[in-house]
Ligand SMILES: Nc1ncnc2c1ncn2[C@@H]1O[C@H](COP(=O)(O)OP(=O)(O)OP(=O)(O)O)[C@@H](O)[C@H]1O
């Protein structure tokens with residue numbers, strides 16, 4: 349018979365423990381195991397699910413990235429609809445619908461009701477998701493804030509679509525499915541409907557609408573609709589009708605592999621020998637590398653990979669460091685592309701000028717291929733609208749749009765390599781004296797088979813040296829193009845101001861000469877005007893020829909003008925004690 353301790357005895361024991369401290373046996377009684385689901389349940393902030401506004405945006409992000417990934421894999425032009433309904437105070441329902449491949453009866457539960465489960469974690473492929481906790485994290489959040497299940501409808505095109513409710517059993521990190529029904533409708537894709545408390549819909553720079561606007565810019569092949577809580581429907585139309593190429597799965601490169609990864613891969617390998625395991629599972633691994641490794645390790649590499657010990661794996665990784673492997677393959681990376689970025693920015697930002705640069709793929713940490721795309725939009729609706737000035741005209745400030753594998757990053761901007769790279773550039777060299785207040789939208793997309801996020805919340809990219817270098821080169825290149833465009837615009841305006849000024853003088857001179865000579869004022873004026881035009885044209889012609897012959901670059905021409913402007917300003921100050929030059933007055937500069 350089990351004797352249950354009386355309340356008095358329990359109290360006495362607790363008092364004794366408090367007095368003497370705990371023994372290992374006392375602690376063993378409290379020793380428990382937790383599932384990964386229980387861990388994340390307590391640490392939702394690690395998934396970016398924290399803060400009322402941020403949480404709602406992150407939920408939208410998780411569903412939308414999954415839909416885009418699934419459509420890309422299935423080679424389907426994505427048609428997405430997100431609806432956000434307010435159903436109470438800080439209580440919302442989010443419905444995300446896609447026309448993707450759908451989920452089978454066997455996988456739907458795991459996909460949305462089991463943490464660290466999915467089709468992406470173990471693969472080296474350029475995708476938005478990579479961990480297997482995005483959508484399932486949302487299911488968990490819905491459950492712990494409302495006690496309700498997530499409703500799913502999914503159709504694969506084979507058999508009838510399914511409707512079901514999903515929750516997670518946090519103790520075991522296993523999905524619980526209920527109300528499974530077949531539905532009598534044609535539907536291919538996935539609809540997820542989930543309720544959340546403690547979230548808030550607003551219209552700000554970090555809110556779902558902005559998130560989807562940016563998603564549309566980086567995914568011009570997607571059609572995205574948002575239905576806001578007030579019922580308003582906002583559609584971002586597809587501007588590019590071709591399905592992007594499917595990113596290729598790549599093998600890990602030996603230079604990027606750590607000992608524990610090697611041990612894990614070896615454990616799950618179906619190869620019979622370590623030598624063939626290495627050859628078939630790693631990028632750029634040839635017979636020569638196998639030979640080199642065999643010569644330099646203390647064991648026979650024909651042994652079973654499942655038997656590979658930590659020390660042996662360590663020996664192999666040490667050899668990886670010494671061998672000169674060819675750099676990783678980079679052809680599996682799929683950038684958005686210059687014409688598509690240009691079209692997107694034109695449609696959504698409507699700027700005066702766009703400069704886009706796609707750098708060649710590169711490699712970080714020796715083993716991970718990545719590529720950088722930068723687009724800078726200048727003027728028009730580029731930049732972020734801030735408060736109106738005294739005349740009531742809306743002001744614009746610089747706007748940095750960060751993307752990782754085409755997914756917008758709206759939070760943690762300070763800690764992100766993209767922000768750091770933008771800030772590290774001396775924009776004054778590119779003619780932007782007041783960079784923070786320039787009408788600029790800077791679009792940066794980093795693509796990789798493995799984005800080095802700073803945390804599981806996937807909002808900031810870590811500043812790996814090679815990534816920073818590529819970001820800076822792309823930004824400087826685009827900056828240079830903006831500089832020459834802005835310089836050209838300025839020169840044109842100055843020339844026009846000069847022409848107007850000379851014409852004004854020409855009229856006065858023509859009047860005086862006509863008086864003195866008795867000749868037609870009109871003829872004299874026309875002649876003077878043609879001299880002015882010829883003079884200005886000559887200057888233009890000289891610049892054009894210098895450019896064509898390669899004697900000068902656009903930047904050098906602009907630098908010459910800058911010098912001339914400074915000279916003229918100095919002279920004007922000397923002559924008119926600070927008065928503006930006539931040309932500057934005409935062009936309205938400095939007002
Ligand atoms: N709309 C969808 N259509 C098809 N499959 C989906 C959809 N949403 C999720 N999945 C599947 O469910 C899996 C789990 O999704 P989840 O968002 O939890 O993780 P992930 O996308 O793999 O990685 P991450 O945690 O980085 O988002 C995905 O890997 C995918 O296989």
Ligand SMILES: [Mg+2]
Pocket residue numbers: 410413414476477478480481482483
């Ligand atoms: Mg995901």
